[in-house]
Each structure stands twice: as structure tokens, then as C-alpha cells.
Amino acid sequence: MVGAGIQKPKRRTRIQRANEKKILEAALEVFSQNGFRGSTIDQIAEEAGMSKPNLLYYFKSKQDIHETLLSRLLDSWLAPLRELSAEGDPLEEILNYVRRKIEMARDFPRESRLFANEIVQGAPRIKPILEGEINDLVLEKSTIMRKWMQEGRIKQVDPRHLIFSIWATTQHYADFEVQVKVVMGQGIDDPAQFEATKAYLEQLFTSLLKID
Structure with missing residues (x-):
């Protein structure tokens, strides 16, 4: 069978899309005030109103968030x-x-x-x-x-x-x-x-x- 064993990427739910948007909005606020070096994942999580582990479920690192915003x-x-x-x-x-x-x-x-x-x-x-x-x-x-x-x-x-x-x-x-x-x-x-x-x-x- 063609494509056997290949899994299609899961489509993000409405809640997942909303959380990603909330994280990026929070990160934009933090980065624009403190720059990349002066910002932390903890600050972004606090600004987004979510826990750090929950944030890291969506983005693996501060750099990952920053690069997404810049792109x-x-x-x-x-x-x-x-x-x-x-x-x-x-x-x-x-x-x-x-x-x-x-x-x-x-x-x-x-x-x-x-x-x-x-x-x-x-x-x-x-x-x-x-x-x-x-x-x-x-x-x-x-x-x-x-x-x-x-x-x-x-x-x-x-x-x-x-x-x-x-x-x-x-x-x-x-x-x-x-x-x-x-x-x-x-x-x-x-x-x-x-x-x-x-x-x-x-x-x-x-x-x-x-x-x-």
C-alpha cells in the first residue's frame, strides 16, 4: 500500500491555535521590551498566563518562539x-x-x-x-x-x-x-x-x- 507507515501530521485544534497565538502575542510584548537576551521563557509564560511546561508543549525554546515571530x-x-x-x-x-x-x-x-x-x-x-x-x-x-x-x-x-x-x-x-x-x-x-x-x-x- 502506497504511503503505508507514514503518518500525516495532526491538524491543530482550535484551542491549540489559540494558545500558540497567545504565546506569540506574549512573547512579542516581552521581546520588544527586553530584547532577546533579556527575555526568558518564564517571563513569556507569565505574560501569556500559562505554566512554563504548558508553553514548552507548543514551542521547544525561547529561540524557537523568537524565530517564529521574526519569520x-x-x-x-x-x-x-x-x-x-x-x-x-x-x-x-x-x-x-x-x-x-x-x-x-x-x-x-x-x-x-x-x-x-x-x-x-x-x-x-x-x-x-x-x-x-x-x-x-x-x-x-x-x-x-x-x-x-x-x-x-x-x-x-x-x-x-x-x-x-x-x-x-x-x-x-x-x-x-x-x-x-x-x-x-x-x-x-x-x-x-x-x-x-x-x-x-x-x-x-x-x-x-x-x-x-
Whole structure:
């Protein structure tokens, strides 16, 4: 009989899926506050409201949880850059990317800090992705931007530095949220502050790129 002796993986129950989601949500909170090294399984279990043995039934280690979070994060984190289209208006495509990134900083600040902590530590868990998928994506979009510049549709700048600048100016509002709130009085979770921040960034990158 074909397939004899091969067992299909058991489908997870609704309760198992709910518990995994609860663990990942708790881990995101703990990791985003303490970083990978400063976090423990005990802290994650306490945040999730479950026992450590119960947590370890779903994930074998702290690293297992962290890698699961990062893999899910990277897919959504890179989506706005993937959407930048060579067929669109150059300035509007870049400004749309800026808008999406500041929206993500507002809506997913913990995810941003999780990624930042990983990079600060030397990217030990995602370095192959940095060297492969992320580097390839930046090269692809830089090539598109460079073509726009050669055609005289936007000003000449180094596209890689442009992408870095977008990352830095948008993710700052999530990664340094406490500092932003102290200096500005409000973070970008406040609607008025968000609109003011978005307008400033649009003006900044328009001034940098628009052909007069």
C-alpha cells in the first residue's frame, strides 16, 4: 500500500491555535521590551498566563518562539517595499512607501522594536535573510529608482541611502517611542500627531526628490 507507515501530521485544534497565538502575542510584548537576551521563557509564560511546561508543549525554546515571530514579521515588514512599482509615478510610489512605513510604525511598534533589537545584536537569527532576500529586494528597488533618476523623473540620490533614510525616519517613531512622546508630548498613536508626522515626512522626501 502506497504511503503505508507514514503518518500525516495532526491538524491543530482550535484551542491549540489559540494558545500558540497567545504565546506569540506574549512573547512579542516581552521581546520588544527586553530584547532577546533579556527575555526568558518564564517571563513569556507569565505574560501569556500559562505554566512554563504548558508553553514548552507548543514551542521547544525561547529561540524557537523568537524565530517564529521574526519569520512572520519579515513577510509583512517587506510587503510595502515589494509593492513599489516601476510602472507608477516615481515620486508617488516613493511617498506611498513612506506612508505605508509610518502607518506600520504606528500600528506595529512592538514588531518594529523586535526587528531593531535583532539588528542591533548583529542579526544572529536573520542574517541569511538579510544577505539574501532583503538585500535582493533592496537591489531590485534601487535599480528601479536609479532608472527613474536617469530618466530625469526624480532627483539624483543614492537609492540605497534613500531606502535607509525612509527606514530611519519612519521606524524611529516606533523604536524610540518613549523619546518621541517626551519631546513631542504625543506619539503617533495620537491621530493629530500621526497626521502631522506623515505630512512632515511627505514634505521632506518631496523636497529631496521632486524635480523643480
